[in-house]
Each structure stands twice: as structure tokens, then as C-alpha cells.
Amino acid sequence: FGGVVQQAEDELSAANMAIGAALTGTRAMVATSGPGLALMQEAIGQSGMAEIPLVLVDCQRAGPSTGMPTKPEQSDITLMAHGGQGDFPRVVLAPGTPAECFHLTVAACNLAERYQLPVFVALDQGLSQNLATIDLIEPGQVAVDRGKRLNAAALAQMDVYQRYAFxxxxxxxxxAPGTPGGMSLVTGNEHDPFGLVSTDPDNRRRMVQKRQQKIETMRPDLPQAVTHGNATAEVGFIGVGMTYGVILEAMDILAADGVATQYHQLRTLWPMLEETAAFTRRCQHVFVVEYNATGQLARLIVAQGGEQAHICSILAYDGVPLRAASLAGEIKDRLRSREDKVA
Structure with a gap:
């Protein structure tokens, strides 16, 4: 695809260099892990305020701080969905396989440019350093969407160009800067439609609402979840990233023992789609499997309308990947415990 890779001196520089590249109309992406993502927060806020497309890949590892840098975790979910100062829209996508890493990154780039905002690709150490055999990827099948772009001819037909027009x-x-007739200002301050700094209350309300409207506009374009297993099963799994393989294996073990299950493989973590809350209402027992100590994914689901009474967290945070037999055994124990409580 003719890209350029630049090794920056630190995470702050990497994020700001990517924003500068995106401002020129170039597609830009940065990759990091949790500590680096924490350092990038100010730049991510700039992307949100100035409506500059930016794709960020977070290969989550055990934290906080340096933590266990060679061990997997999924403890940046809240940071990706809600991190940063102030309110601004963002997207968080979650691949489950190496092939999805490619295809969802393409989707992330398209979404970032179409809606002019930061888009996160949530990986984990287990998935990002994995090897797998996948079907051949044909570059010609990649569709590129640059969003609402104006060239000199289009600008010449306009009475006035407002970069942040409502x-x-x-x-x-x-x-892009340098396009004849396309002069504008870019700032991290609140601004009017021309990009001029503004503290006018009415303009502030309208600009915040304008940016937030993107969340509702984009929902039909966001990658939907994939459902695996028995669609009528009352026992369900939810998990992302490296939980994909172990959940599928555990489902096979449970099926051999007469326990029917289904798996809701989320691919958009934020903004969370209604399909996820619906899944938690449809299944009587929903096991959210994740690699962190506080149930960040489960909490996000509940906050977005998930049926809390049906949800049970299965958490791992010792740096060791879950085993399918152990996971299946824990599911059976939890189901027996719930039946005992009902009785």
C-alpha cells in the first residue's frame, strides 16, 4: 500500500506526528501498549477537538505502569472507551483473530476519515504476537473511504469554506491545507465554524452536539458482532481478543457434556451496539470472559443496557492464558451454583 513507517523518540511524538500527517490528508496510524496510550491522551484529545482522523492500535499488556510487559491483559478497555479530558466521540474496535486484525484495521482507517475522529483497535499481547495461517488477503478487495474531502474545484463552487460547518x-x-480556497484554522481550543477560538455559550453547545452527533450517525457503519454456536442456547459467552480461541474450545467441551452455548464475539466495543445488550437479555446465563481484575468489559456492557442479573464475570489477571478445559469446568461449576441458589 506504499506506506511509510517512522520510529519516533517517544509516544508523545508518535501521536503528534500522526496528527500532523493526518492534517495534510495522509492516512495515519500509531501503535503502542497501555503505558504509551496513557502518554498519548493529550494528543488524542487534540484529535477529538480538531476533528482530525487518527487510528491507534493498543496491544494491551499486564499493567499498571511497566507491569508485566511480556504478559497479556485486557485492562485498557475503560481507557480506550472513556480516556481523555473532556467529551469527544471515539470508536473502539476489537479483532478476535489475526485475519480480523487486518480487516478491522481497514475499517478503522475508513471510519476515522469518514467521521474525522480517533479510532482505537483493541488488541492484546496474546493476539498481537500470535502466528496463524489465514486465507490469502487480496489488496484489491480493500475498499478505501476518505470521507467528505474537498478539492480545489469543489471549493471554487462554494461561496465560503467553513472547516467546522454545522x-x-x-x-x-x-x-487539506494548501488546497486553493481551503484556508482554515486548526486549534485545540473550542472554535467557531471557521476554526476561530470561541467561548460563546451557544456556539459551545452546538459544537459539542455536532461532534457527539457522529456517534449516532456512524452506528450503521460499525462492525457488528459475530455469533457462534447454538443460537437458542440459554448459556452465552462474551469475549474479545485472545479469548476468542479458548471460548470456542470450551464450547466444544461443554457441548460434549450436553451443555449448549453460544458466543457473542463483540467487534465494536464503543460505541456499544444494541445487539450486545439484547444478547444479555436473550441468554439466561452470560459469562463475560476477560483478562483484567475489575471486569471492565462486563461493566461497560451493563452501563450500556446489559442485563446485569444475567451477567457473570470470569476474570484472569495473572499473566497466564486461560485453558479451555479449566474454563469449561468453571462454567459448569458456576451453572451448578446458580441452580443451587434458585432451588
């Missing part, structure tokens, strides 16, 4: 879908047309 729009029904929340997205304003973008002209």
Missing part, C-alpha cells in the same frame, strides 16, 4: 450528520467537509 451539519446534520455532525461531519464537516475537509480540505
Amino acid at each position: 451539519s446534520e450528520d455532525g461531519v464537516s467537509a475537509f480540505a
Whole structure:
């Protein structure tokens, strides 16, 4: 695809260099792990305020701080969904396989440019350093969506160009700096439609609402979950990243023991789609499997309308990947415990 890789001196530089590249109309992406993502928060806020497309890959590892840098974890979910100062829209995608890492990163790039915001690709150490045989990827099958872009001819037809013009879908047309007729200002301050700094209360309300409108506009374009297993089973799994393989193996073990299950493999963590809350209502027992100590994914699901009474967290945070036999055994124990309580 003719890309350029630049090794920056630190995470702050990497994020700001990517923002500068994106501002010129170039697709830009940065990759890091949890500590680096924490350092990038100010730059991510700049991306949100100035509506500059940015893709960030977070290969989560055991934290906090340096933690266990060679061990897997999924403890940055809350940081990706809610991190940063102030309110601004963002997207968090979660591949489950090496092939999905490619395809969802393509989707992330398209979403970032279409809606002019930061998009996270949530990986973990287990998935990001994995080897697998996948079907051949044909570059010609990759569809590129650059969003609302204006060239000199389009600008010449306009009476006036407003970089942050109010729009029904929340997205304003973008002209790269240097395009004749496309002069604008870019700032981390709140601004008016021309990019001029503004503290006017009415303008502030409208600009915040404009940016937030993107969340509702984009919902039909977000990658939907994949459901595996028995669609009528009352026992369900939810998990992302490296939980994918172990959940599928545990489902086979449970099926051999007469326990029917289904697996809701989330691919969009934020904004969370209604399909996930619906899954938690449809299944009587929902086991959210994740690699952190506080049930970050389960808490996110409950906050977005998930049926808390049906949800049970299975957590691992010792740096050791779950084993399918152990997971299946714990599911059977939890199911027996619930039946005992009901009785």
C-alpha cells in the first residue's frame, strides 16, 4: 500500500506526528501498549477537538505502569472507551483473530476519515504476537473511504469554506491545507465554524452536539458482532481478543457434556451496539470472559443496557492464558451454583 513507517523518540511524538500527517490528508496510524496510550491522551484529545482522523492500535499488556510487559491483559478497555479530558466521540474496535486484525484495521482507517475522529483497535499481547495461517488477503478487495474531502474545484463552487460547518450528520467537509480556497484554522481550543477560538455559550453547545452527533450517525457503519454456536442456547459467552480461541474450545467441551452455548464475539466495543445488550437479555446465563481484575468489559456492557442479573464475570489477571478445559469446568461449576441458589 506504499506506506511509510517512522520510529519516533517517544509516544508523545508518535501521536503528534500522526496528527500532523493526518492534517495534510495522509492516512495515519500509531501503535503502542497501555503505558504509551496513557502518554498519548493529550494528543488524542487534540484529535477529538480538531476533528482530525487518527487510528491507534493498543496491544494491551499486564499493567499498571511497566507491569508485566511480556504478559497479556485486557485492562485498557475503560481507557480506550472513556480516556481523555473532556467529551469527544471515539470508536473502539476489537479483532478476535489475526485475519480480523487486518480487516478491522481497514475499517478503522475508513471510519476515522469518514467521521474525522480517533479510532482505537483493541488488541492484546496474546493476539498481537500470535502466528496463524489465514486465507490469502487480496489488496484489491480493500475498499478505501476518505470521507467528505474537498478539492480545489469543489471549493471554487462554494461561496465560503467553513472547516467546522454545522451539519446534520455532525461531519464537516475537509480540505487539506494548501488546497486553493481551503484556508482554515486548526486549534485545540473550542472554535467557531471557521476554526476561530470561541467561548460563546451557544456556539459551545452546538459544537459539542455536532461532534457527539457522529456517534449516532456512524452506528450503521460499525462492525457488528459475530455469533457462534447454538443460537437458542440459554448459556452465552462474551469475549474479545485472545479469548476468542479458548471460548470456542470450551464450547466444544461443554457441548460434549450436553451443555449448549453460544458466543457473542463483540467487534465494536464503543460505541456499544444494541445487539450486545439484547444478547444479555436473550441468554439466561452470560459469562463475560476477560483478562483484567475489575471486569471492565462486563461493566461497560451493563452501563450500556446489559442485563446485569444475567451477567457473570470470569476474570484472569495473572499473566497466564486461560485453558479451555479449566474454563469449561468453571462454567459448569458456576451453572451448578446458580441452580443451587434458585432451588
